[in-house]
Amino acid sequence: MSAATAPVQPAGPASGRPPEPPGALRAVAILRRLTRLRRRRAASRWIAPALAALPVLATGLLALTGRWGRDLFDHILEFHLRFLVLFLPALALADAVAEEIEQQTFTFLFTRPAPRWSLPIGKYLASVPSLVGLLSASVAVSFAIALLVPPAGPRELWNELPALGRALAAVVLGVPAVGALALLLGTWFPRHPLVVVLGFFFLVEGVLGSLPLLTVLLALGWHLRNIAQVGALAEPPAATDLPALTTVSLPPLGSAAVLLGVTLLALVGVCWTVRSAEYRAGR
């Protein structure tokens, strides 16, 4: 082997100093733009709008059969909060890092002087605002249909606006939390990330979240319904001989704090994981 001498700066056109590496926010913005561009052209771009349209259609159909008012809206909102707010962010973000590893496209991004975490965060910011907008629109239109069809009318709609506000708050806080959790799980388990995320939600939301125990506090769906005050949570706890554990209650603001905490912790976890991971796809 040749003896090592002092390193040199190469001559020629390549010798000019490279520009300052992009700041973290700039890198996030570039990757967000790139992700949005790809999403807009992907064949799967219709899935989220189609699913978000389902409750609107259902509200319209149920209205035609004579159902109306707050009762109809609450039923439809349960579908939003139990299914769409959990499923759509998971679908959009579970494989955010995994798809880059599987297709090996991360090699183009992680060999740039930008922080690695700008990739998942850029993807997160490309998906979450549009999903919040989509689901908020779906909730608002469902609300309008339920509260405007006769015998309801503008007066009922006006009176029930606080319910819509609570529902929108649940969507605005829930989508980022679910998205961040899905992103974290998908980053930890890049093989079959969607299966892992849906399995996790089935276990925590479907099983633990349904038990009449403190475990409901682990379920994001419970907090969503707590903020929106729908379903059984809207009812005052019935007098019962069962132990106090079965009557879990938390102020809606507490649930909002839980969702914000989950969002922040999950995003920090994602950044920490990606920061120093060695991805060995292609071997």
Add this chain to the structure above:
Amino acid sequence: MSRRRAASAAGPSPERQGASPVIVAEGVSCWYGPVMAVNELSVTIGPGITGLLGPNGAGKSTFMKLLVGQLRPARGRLTLFGETVWGHPALLGRVGYAPEHESNYDEITGLEFVAALTELQGFSPEEAGERARAAIARVDLTAAQDRRIGEYSKGMRQRIKLAQAMAHEPAVLILDEPLSGCDPLAKNRILGLIRELGAAGTTVLVSSHVLHEIEAMTSEILMMDKGRILAEGNIYEIRDLIDRHPHRIRVVCDRPRALAAALVREEAVTSVQVEAEALVLETRRPDECYPLVPRVARAEGVHIRALTSPDNNLQAVFRYLTEERARRAQGAS
């Protein structure tokens, strides 16, 4: 075969020995689970083009991934411009990397792809766009720059990868099998481009498992096998190694026994084995043997249907060098 320099033991060529290093690897090892992909690798690479040769699984791509900070050396030290690569993303501003795989963002256009990645190097959107267009023009893809990458052929994908690697004019360019899948025209274009970059002072490390591809770009090569550097130096020295190792030539003909009897008398032929419709001769002077066989066949009235060499590939040279090294190690112990 022409020789510009007498055969010598593997090692960096004299002009390289004086060059200042850009890439320095000292005892670098990297594992994939229980498999050691790079094994105690020590090498110094200076400005200009260096070809990294080796069969599949030799550790070339792993070495390149270590160089661009995608993998962390399990042992040893790897530096670029004197700085450790792993954990120093700012260093990547001076590196361009074209990976071996063909996967890409199929939904976006070639121009959008190169421009976005150039922006990630720290350029403004306008400058990144200009640089992306210029780089795409250099790889002769301007006509297709607004088409989605999903519609690109394999050769076009190679060229767009090359464009993204060089759009920011890096000081070090790491190209993993950049000619694979390219048609001859594209190959020539890329070869010319790599030579231009090397002549301009860029440190280019380019891998291939095809000797003549590397030969067309540079005479400085590193030969890798099983995660180690087998030989390092000038390509003509490697050519000599190829010539020195026993070389087999398979001749398919109508009367193999008659031809074998005539060939065995020739000095350049070490041994001959006869098969049903062919013969396999062994020689240490293949340059002499290739014209000799048809000449003898003509004289004997033998009709040759095919003349091939199972050893005329890098795999055979790697095998030979590996055995040679094992022999030397045994001798030393």
